[in-house]
Amino acid sequence: MTTRAREILQTVFGFSDFRGEQEAIVEHVAQGNDALVLMPTGGGKSLCYQVPALLRDGCAVVVSPLIALMQDQVEALRQLGVRAAYLNSTLDAGAATQIEQALLRGELDLLYVAPERLLTPYFLSLLERSRIALFAIDEAHCVSQWGHDFRREYRELTILHERWPGIPRIALTATADPPTQREIAERLQLEEARRFVSSFDRPNIRYNVVQKDNGSRQLRDFIATHVGESGIVYCLSRKKVEKTAEALVGLGVTALPYHAGLDAGIRAQNQRRFLREDGVVMVATIAFGMGIDKPDVRFVAHMDLPKSIEGYYQETGRAGRDGEPAEAWLCHGLGDVVLLKQMIENSEAGEERKRLERRKLDSLVGYCETMRCRRQVLLANFGEDYPRPCGNCDNCLQPAETWDATVAAQKALSCVYRSGQRFGAMHLIDILRGVDNERVRQFGHDRLSTFGVGQDLDVRAWRGVFRQLVGSGLLEVDAEGFGGLRLAEASRAVLRGEHPVMLRKELPRKPERERNART
Ligand code: ADP
Numbered sequence: 255m256t257t258r259a260r261e262i263l264q265t266v267f268g269f270s271d272f273r274g275e276q277e278a279i280v281e282h283v284a285q286g287n288d289a290l291v292l293m294p295t296g297g298g299k300s301l302c303y304q305v306p307a308l309l310r311d312g313c314a315v316v317v318s319p320l321i322a323l324m325q326d327q328v329e330a331l332r333q334l335g336v337r338a339a340y341l342n343s344t345l346d347a348g349a350a351t352q353i354e355q356a357l358l359r360g361e362l363d364l365l366y367v368a369p370e371r372l373l374t375p376y377f378l379s380l381l382e383r384s385r386i387a388l389f390a391i392d393e394a395h396c397v398s399q400w401g402h403d404f405r406r407e408y409r410e411l412t413i414l415h416e417r418w419p420g421i422p423r424i425a426l427t428a429t430a431d432p433p434t435q436r437e438i439a440e441r442l443q444l445e446e447a448r449r450f451v452s453s454f455d456r457p458n459i460r461y462n463v464v465q466k467d468n469g470s471r472q473l474r475d476f477i478a479t480h481v482g483e484s485g486i487v488y489c490l491s492r493k494k495v496e497k498t499a500e501a502l503v504g505l506g507v508t509a510l511p512y513h514a515g516l517d518a519g520i521r522a523q524n525q526r527r528f529l530r531e532d533g534v535v536m537v538a539t540i541a542f543g544m545g546i547d548k549p550d551v552r553f554v555a556h557m558d559l560p561k562s563i564e565g566y567y568q569e570t571g572r573a574g575r576d577g578e579p580a581e582a583w584l585c586h587g588l589g590d591v592v593l594l595k596q597m598i599e600n601s602e603a604g605e606e607r608k609r610l611e612r613r614k615l616d617s618l619v620g621y622c623e624t625m626r627c628r629r630q631v632l633l634a635n636f637g638e639d640y641p642r643p644c645g646n647c648d649n650c651l652q653p654a655e656t657w658d659a660t661v662a663a664q665k666a667l668s669c670v671y672r673s674g675q676r677f678g679a680m681h682l683i684d685i686l687r688g689v690d691n692e693r694v695r696q697f698g699h700d701r702l703s704t705f706g707v708g709q710d711l712d713v714r715a716w717r718g719v720f721r722q723l724v725g726s727g728l729l730e731v732d733a734e735g736f737g738g739l740r741l742a743e744a745s746r747a748v749l750r751g752e753h754p755v756m757l758r759k760e761l762p763r764k765p766e767r768e769r770n771a772r773t
Pocket residue numbers: 269270271272273276293294295296297298299300301547549575
């Protein structure tokens with residue numbers, strides 16, 4: 255078996271060796287067993303079902319939610335001489351019929367189908383009359399209602415197991431925090447399937463989080479360290495995508511916008527240019543990226559906080575698929591945390607869902623604020639224990655310096671308390687710094703005992719203090735109201751002087767250029 259698999263790998267796909275778990279997975283599935291495959295983006299999931307598809311009799315049916323990805327894969331397979339086809343809504347009736355006939359005649363090795371198509375009685379009856387090699391369920395996390403890619407139809411895919419109990423199934427995903435893993439196994443009736451969990455570490459990606467000061471200037475400085483390289487810049491809103499792309503173009507960068515509000519033709523064109531040309535920077539909302547396979551993306555920058563660590567990991571995972579050094583850069587500020595918290599509270603979601611989203615956001619903020627190795631924190635989130643500091647993240651390369659911020663924290667917390675626990679950081683900083691402006695006077699905050707007690711720190715330093723107090727849970731964001739800050743239970747001990755507070759010193763870091771210089 256192994257030798258035949260290897261032969262196919264070499265003669266059909268032109269690769270000399272399997273990577274990581276691929277060989278074990280191929281063998282397991284080719285022998286007719288079920289598998290649940292958890293592998294990071296770029297890890298090489300496709301071969302895990304493509305090789306068994308060629309080893310086994312009949313046609314492999316691949317369920318995929320992504321039309322664009324289907325077309326790319328089929329095109330690539332056909333170029334290798336593999337008999338592959340897809341069925342989705344982009345085909346006209348005539349073309350679809352031809353493919354169905356080919357399936358019935360046993361002339362296909364792989365058939366990619368959208369889930370809603372697969373589940374039609376018509377298609378299922380077609381399958382009854384065909385010879386099926388295996389079922390592959392790609393992007394299996396779509397079955398999880400807690401992920402952002404939830405697809406209702408994925409829940410019904412258990413029908414494959416019920417109707418064809420003897421045909422092996424392989425489910426694959428790159429999203430694999432332990433709860434999602436369990437949910438996939440349960441929802442797809444794959445509890446008995448062997449699990450293949452690859453390490454999620456992407457050693458060539460350097461993680462880097464900067465504290466937001468002036469986002470667009472910081473982005474400019476960052477991009478200046480990646481001149482002429484392909485990259486993706488993620489922004490939260492469509493408007494910001496447009497603005498950021500324009501600003502980059504003004505600096506001479508080949509930047510293109512991508513978001514769901516753009517005309518489909520323009521979107522497709524921008525995507526094509528990003529894939530085919532060198533050195534294009536795609537400025538996008540998270541609408542961009544799923545299924546994009548461009549090996550030489552050298553950086554992924556986040557101008558705003560992503561919603562969760564899983565999202566962040568997927569998005570940054572698009573960098574460095576070729577294994578060469580790549581950088582994941584994130585610009586993190588308190589304003590984003592407040593905004594995202596408000597988005598959660600104001601959404602239509604039920605209480606259970608909101609609780610989950612709050613928790614996910616808190617883990618992400620924890621990642622941003624950590625002084626530990628970021629890779630360790632990131633991987634711990636996927637249930638993986640990375641044994642030592644990685645040496646390839648900002649915290650490893652430039653360990654954070656801390657300072658005793660107990661007194662500053664007490665001033666900040668008491669200022670929050672005395673002004674009524676409903677103001678945002680900027681106003682609180684004005685009070686602490688003794689700024690005599692309209693708003694401060696209007697609320698009589700110039701008469702508070704904390705007015706002007708914080709002149710020893712500048713605005714930037716105070717912003718860092720407030721952000722870190724929120725990050726460490728000493729302050730809470732009133733996300734149901736106007737995003738003001740209020741004391742958390744834990745802050746009482748600080749105010750009483752029972753609990754020292756150590757914070758990260760936020761000196762401007764050394765310019766990126768210096769640290770990245772390649773010899
Ligand atoms: P995933 O679906 O896990 O994101 P892909 O299946 O698209 O990953 O594979 C990512 C890239 O790695 C592709 O360009 C693929 O051709 C390449 N690749 C996969 N397996 C191997 C291998 N054994 N040897 C060399 N390249 C491989």
